[in-house]
Amino acid sequence: MSSDQGTRVLTLGFLGSSQWSRRVWHGWYGVVASIAGGPWPEGPAQKVFKPSCGLLRLVNYKGGASAKYWAAFPASKARLGKSLIDETAVRRVAARVGCSDWGRLERACAILKDGADIGCKGMARTASFSKNAASAIQCGYQVSDAVAAWITKGFASGPFTEEEVPAGAKISGIMTRQKPNGSVRIILNLSAPKGMSVNDGIDSEEFPAVMSSTGKWLAVLHRAGRGCHMCKNDWADAYKHIATRAEDVDLQWFCWLEKFFVELCLVFGAASSPGIYDLVAKVVLDLVSRTAGMRPELVCQHLDDVCAAAPKGSNMLARFDEAYQAVAAELGVRMAPRDDPEKAFGPSTRGIVFGVEYDTESWTWGIPDQKMAVMAAQIKEILNASRCKQREIQSVVGRIVHVRPLLADGRLHVDHLMRLQSLSMDGEEWVDLTPEFKRQLHFWLVMLLTCSKRCAIPAPFSLPPWAVECFTDAAGGSMEGMGHGLGAVIPDLDWWAFLPWTRDLNVGKLLCDGKKVARKLSALELIGPLLVLAAGARQVRGLELRFWVDNQGSCNIWKHGYSNACRLSTTVVKAIAEVAAGLGCRIDIQKVTRCSSAGTRMADALSKGDFRRFRSEPGIGAALRADPAGVPLALLAWVARPVVEDELGTRILRELARGGMDLIGYSQ
Numbered sequence: 001m002s003s004d005q006g007t008r009v010l011t012l013g014f015l016g017s018s019q020w021s022r023r024v025w026h027g028w029y030g031v032v033a034s035i036a037g038g039p040w041p042e043g044p045a046q047k048v049f050k051p052s053c054g055l056l057r058l059v060n061y062k063g064g065a066s067a068k069y070w071a072a073f074p075a076s077k078a079r080l081g082k083s084l085i086d087e088t089a090v091r092r093v094a095a096r097v098g099c100s101d102w103g104r105l106e107r108a109c110a111i112l113k114d115g116a117d118i119g120c121k122g123m124a125r126t127a128s129f130s131k132n133a134a135s136a137i138q139c140g141y142q143v144s145d146a147v148a149a150w151i152t153k154g155f156a157s158g159p160f161t162e163e164e165v166p167a168g169a170k171i172s173g174i175m176t177r178q179k180p181n182g183s184v185r186i187i188l189n190l191s192a193p194k195g196m197s198v199n200d201g202i203d204s205e206e207f208p209a210v211m212s213s214t215g216k217w218l219a220v221l222h223r224a225g226r227g228c229h230m231c232k233n234d235w236a237d238a239y240k241h242i243a244t245r246a247e248d249v250d251l252q253w254f255c256w257l258e259k260f261f262v263e264l265c266l267v268f269g270a271a272s273s274p275g276i277y278d279l280v281a282k283v284v285l286d287l288v289s290r291t292a293g294m295r296p297e298l299v300c301q302h303l304d305d306v307c308a309a310a311p312k313g314s315n316m317l318a319r320f321d322e323a324y325q326a327v328a329a330e331l332g333v334r335m336a337p338r339d340d341p342e343k344a345f346g347p348s349t350r351g352i353v354f355g356v357e358y359d360t361e362s363w364t365w366g367i368p369d370q371k372m373a374v375m376a377a378q379i380k381e382i383l384n385a386s387r388c389k390q391r392e393i394q395s396v397v398g399r400i401v402h403v404r405p406l407l408a409d410g411r412l413h414v415d416h417l418m419r420l421q422s423l424s425m426d427g428e429e430w431v432d433l434t435p436e437f438k439r440q441l442h443f444w445l446v447m448l449l450t451c452s453k454r455c456a457i458p459a460p461f462s463l464p465p466w467a468v469e470c471f472t473d474a475a476g477g478s479m480e481g482m483g484h485g486l487g488a489v490i491p492d493l494d495w496w497a498f499l500p501w502t503r504d505l506n507v508g509k510l511l512c513d514g515k516k517v518a519r520k521l522s523a524l525e526l527i528g529p530l531l532v533l534a535a536g537a538r539q540v541r542g543l544e545l546r547f548w549v550d551n552q553g554s555c556n557i558w559k560h561g562y563s564n565a566c567r568l569s570t571t572v573v574k575a576i577a578e579v580a581a582g583l584g585c586r587i588d589i590q591k592v593t594r595c596s597s598a599g600t601r602m603a604d605a606l607s608k609g610d611f612r613r614f615r616s617e618p619g620i621g622a623a624l625r626a627d628p629a630g631v632p633l634a635l636l637a638w639v640a641r642p643v644v645e646d647e648l649g650t651r652i653l654r655e656l657a658r659g660g661m662d663l664i665g666y667s668q
Contacts, residue, residue, distance in 0.1 A: 031454075036446045040380060041373040049182030051141070053148040061140025064258035070159060073144075074151040080115075081154065081243035081264025086332045087112040090283065093327060097290040099283075108283040111276065115245030119272045124201025125251065130173040130192040132255070139176050142184040147256055150263070155240040158261030165260050170198060171253045175269075180342075180370065188254055188269040198251050199271040207275025210282075212302040215405035217353055219460050220300055220309050221360065227312035228360050230351050231321045233328075234336040234344040238304035239266035239277055241333065277303060284333060292316070292323035300353075307353045309360075317347045342368070356403065358457060365406055366453035375399055379445045383438055391427030393420050400444050407447055408458060411561030412577050415570045416440045418562065436646070463588050467544040468492055471592075471599030472528025474551075475607040477506045477518025483609020486524070488532045489602045490539070491620050497535045497629040498606050499527070502640050510642060512568045517642055522553035522563070526572040527639065528603075529589055533579045534652045535629040537661055542584045548592035548600060558589040567644040578649030582656075632656065 056069050087109045099105050111117075136143050150156035165171070173192060176184040190198035221228065235241065243265050244252060252263040266273045285301050288294070294316060299308040306324065310317035328335050336343045345351045349360045357366045367375070378396050382388055397417045404410040416436040423431055468490060475484040485500035501518075504510050510517040517523070529547040533540065549555065557563045561577075562570040580587050595601045598617050605613035615621040634651040 028450075032446060032450050035449045036442075040445065040449070041369075041376045047180065047182040049142055051145045053145050053152070055141075055144050055148060057141050058144075058257075061143070061257065062137050069257075070259070073159065074148050075159065076151050076154070076157045077160075078154070078157045078264065079249060079262070080246050081249070083112045083115070083243045083265075084241040084332045084334060085112050085280065085284075089331045090287070093287045093291070093330060097287060100286050100290070104279065105283050105286075108280045111242060111280060115243045116248075116266060116272075116276045117245055118198070118248045118251065118266075118270055118276070119203065119206055120198050120201040120248065120251055122201050124196055124198055125168075125170070126196055127168050127170055128193055128196060129171045129255075130189060132173045133175040133189065135176045136174045136186075136256075139178070139184045142182070143174070143176060143186060143256065146184060146186050147261060150240075151261075153237065153240070155237065155265050156261050156263050159256075159259035160261070162260065165253065166250050169250045169253045169262075171255055171260070172198070172269075174254050174256070185268065188252065188263065188267045190251075190267060190269045190271070202271040204271045204275070207272040209274040209278035209303070211278075212300040212305075212307075212354070213405070214354055214356060214402060215460075217300050217307060218405055218458060220298055220307075221358065221457055222459055224298060224309035224360075225311050226360060226363050227349065228309045229312065229314075229317045229347040229349060230307065230309045230345075230353065230358065230360065231317055231347045232344050232351060232353060233306045233321070233324045235281075235304040236334045236336045238281075239268055239273055242266045242277060242280055274303060281306075284327070284331060287331075288320070288324045288327045291327055292320040294320040294323075302354060305354065321347055354402070356406065360457075363456050364453060365455065365457050367403070367448060372448070372452060375448070376445060379441055382433065383441060385433065387430050387432045389427065390421075390424045390429045390431050393431055394427065396441070397421040400441075403448065406455075406458060407451060409561070409577050409581070411559075412574055413440055413443055413561075415562030415564075415567075417444075419564060422564070461588070463544050463546055463586060467546040467586075467588075468540070469599065470529070470532050470540075470545050470547045471597075471603040472525070472532065472547060472549055473594075473600065473603035473607040474521070474524040474528055475501075476521060476524070477501050477508065477516070485607060485609065486527055486531055487603045487606020487614075488528055488535075489599055489606070489624075490532065490536065491599055491602075491624070493536070493539050494623075494625055495536050495539050495629060496602075496606070496614075496624055497531055497631065498609075499531055499631055499636075499639065500609070504640070512642060512644065513566065517568065520566055520568055522551055522557055523566055523568040523572055523642075525549045525551040525554040526557065526569055526576065526589075529587065530572055530576050530579065530635065530652075531631065533576065533583060533585065533587075534635045534656070535631045537579075537583055537656050539629075540583065540585055541661075545580075545585055545587045547587060547589045549589060550592055550594040550600065552591050555589055555591045568642055571642075571644050571646070571648055574646060575649035575652065579652050582649075582653040 053074065056072065058065060090105070090109055090112065094105055147156065151158060173189045175187045175189050177187060178184055249262060249264060252267050254261055266277060281301065281304065285299070285306055289296060289299065294308065298310055299306065308317060308320050325335065338344045338346060342352045351358060352368060355371060357368050382392065382396060400417060401414065404414060416434065417440050420431060420434065420437050469492065470488065470490050472486065472488040474486045478484055483500055484506060485498060488497045505518055508516040508518050512520065528549060532547070557569045558573055561573060592600055595604050598620050602614050602617050602621060632652055632655045634655045638648055
């Protein structure tokens with residue numbers, strides 16, 4: 001689906017044929033057109049870095065430093081860290097308020113008492129040395145300040161000479177990630193050297209972390225309702241609350257300015273750190289929620305970010321927020337100050353949650369200006385290039401996937417992005433940018449700029465009980481039975497259709513992605529809802545439709561909006577969404593047990609070309625109109641020669657418009 005088509009899908013909504021609907025649509029389309037023409041936001045100016053340790057500034061951070069420099073540098077020779085959270089306090093609070101999972105609490109307490117086992121096994125524990133990344137050298141002053149702060153807080157030890165480093169130590173390189181305040185986050189590269197890195201020795205499945213998301217937070221807001229209050233609690237130095245056990249500390253060394261340091265707590269960069277931290281953080285959240293009597297479905301926790309909402313007029317959120325601060329103080333959790341609302345804030349109707357600003361009184365969402373400028377600058381740089389590194393693609397696609405739930409049908413506009421971002425595991429590998437990737441990237445930039453601070457907070461999708469039920473079924477291509485194809489039935493509308501497979505499909509001549517189209521059952525089943533929308537346009541226009549298919553893969557692809565394994569299914573899903581939008585239909589596709597109802601039995605009979613069985617369904621078959629619905633030529637032509645494309649829905653809608661259908665945005 002092109003950028004222009006995508007904007008149509010997202011701005012159509014329910015059209016109808018009223019003058020009001022036309023004005024609304026053209027108004028939105030005008031906004032989109034003006035934004036698409038630019039100019040786009042410029043990248044924000046980097047904030048001035050404010051050091052915390054007052055170190056001397058060096059000319060070059062690639063080599064060593066003078067004795068005078070190290071004389072002013074904080075120093076510690078400790079070889080073992082101590083968790084900030086008090087294990088006995090955790091048990092005390094649990095004894096007072098109870099616990100939802102005592103086994104989880106025991107595991108957390110063992111970690112807090114003895115240190116975390118980071119899970120590295122085998123040859124990956126062998127001594128090694130890796131160089132620092134260029135990003136660390138370029139931000140040398142900030143890196144030195146961060147290392148010094150770690151030592152002051154007891155999170156790391158050093159500086160050590162080479163002779164003081166244990167013989168079996170793994171010395172990893174450091175990388176950096178810029179923070180909005182001008183400082184940097186130090187990332188220990190535990191994925192190098194390849195084949196024998198610390199992360200190579202960790203089985204991530206042993207350390208699961210249950211993350212939250214923008215979609216889950218949207219569900220919380222709708223449970224709490226318009227005008228609800230929100231709060232956000234954030235831990236300061238989150239990973240550093242948990243010490244690493246003595247046996248694993250020597251896996252966490254690094255070299256800086258020709259001196260050696262060792263991290264004593266969980267490392268940002270270790271594959272097991274998110275799971276270990278998440279385990280402890282969820283125990284803390286459970287104790288807080290039980291203390292406050294907070295409903296769990298009104299809380300989202302994403303690592304150290306804990307966000308909650310409660311209905312307007314309720315004191316539940318105030319109790320939760322107060323309980324979090326009090327329990328944190330009792331346990332030893334260091335909370336982030338609330339002088340920066342992006343990090344944490346108390347009960348309010350406005351706030352930034354997971355990088356998105358919400359206003360529950362106006363019921364709107366928006367991307368904060370600085371974040372939007374950063375994203376726009378990043379996208380513009382990629383759009384102006386012919387190729388870029390894999391990590392740059394992964395970065396921008398990650399940002400888009402995070403905000404995808406904010407746009408209606410946003411899931412249908414990420415397939416080209418996901419395909420390129422997963423080409424390689426090597427972030428330094430160069431990737432050629434496809435036109436489809438660039439069009440989809442441009443689409444997201446324009447739509448985010450259009451919708452931010454203008455659109456309502458989207459509701460979780462669901463159809464009402466009175467949605468019209470449609471039954472479709474597709475038979476696999478075969479020469480063994482005559483008349484195999486696709487059947488669709490809507491008993492309540494006295495409507496049915498049949499689309500026979502072509503001979504080329506039945507004999508296996510048609511290929512896509514190296515496989516026979518006749519074997520692509522998920523794609524064939526998805527053509528059913530498209531057939532209903534295209535052939536039954538006049539009957540279903542403006543209705544809410546629930547499609548029942550007997551293929552779980554088809555339902556999953558519809559839910560996600562694309563399939564990396566079957567690009568033909570992605571083509572059909574996009575066409576379904578575009579035609580549904582053009583007709584003003586709200587639809588869903590759900591799994592049904594084969595031949596479990598009259599509608600499914602009739603659709604099954606049609607898919608086999610068994611019209612006698614179709615007509616014999618008691619009370620329905622004989623009563624349906626005699627002739628099937630006519631199928632638009634655009635759909636017939638595509639089924640005869642199915643290809644991966646983004647234009648199928650457009651061609652169907654244009655044909656419907658030429659036939660007299662009044663569709664905004666599509667004409668003869």
